Amino acid sequence: MSFISWIIVGAIAGWLASIMSGDNAKMGALANIVVGIIGAFVGGFILRFVGGSGVTGLNLRSIMVATFGAFIFLFVLNKLRK
Template sequence: MGIISWIIIGALAGWLASIITGNNKNMGAGKNILVGIVGAFIGGFLLNLVGGIGITGFNLWSLFVSVIGSVILLVIINALTNKSKI
């Protein structure tokens, strides 16, 4: 995947994760992209640990993996900053 693909998947995944965790009004486009990209690494790593397939390219599976990782990241951040919204 190229840098543009990472940014698009990151933006979508970060935005969806921020909606799921209730952080949407506190996050802008830059934070959504950053959370989505880091979430893709987290989701891919965790799926590889359990024998699954992580990020496979610019497709719905990669978006799903990125959203799962992004939700995990935002839940951890919310727990550390005492801003639990779930």
């Protein structure tokens, strides 16, 4: 997957995860991209661990995997902040 694809998937996934976690008002576009890219790694790692495939390209499945990972990342981050 190209660098641009990672940014696009990261932006979409980070934005969706920030909406689901209620952090959207606190986060900017760059934070959404970073959270989404970290989420892609987290989601991909978890899915590969249980036998699936992670982020494979610029497609809906990859966005869903990255969003899942980004949501988990934000959840843990919010718990650590408290």
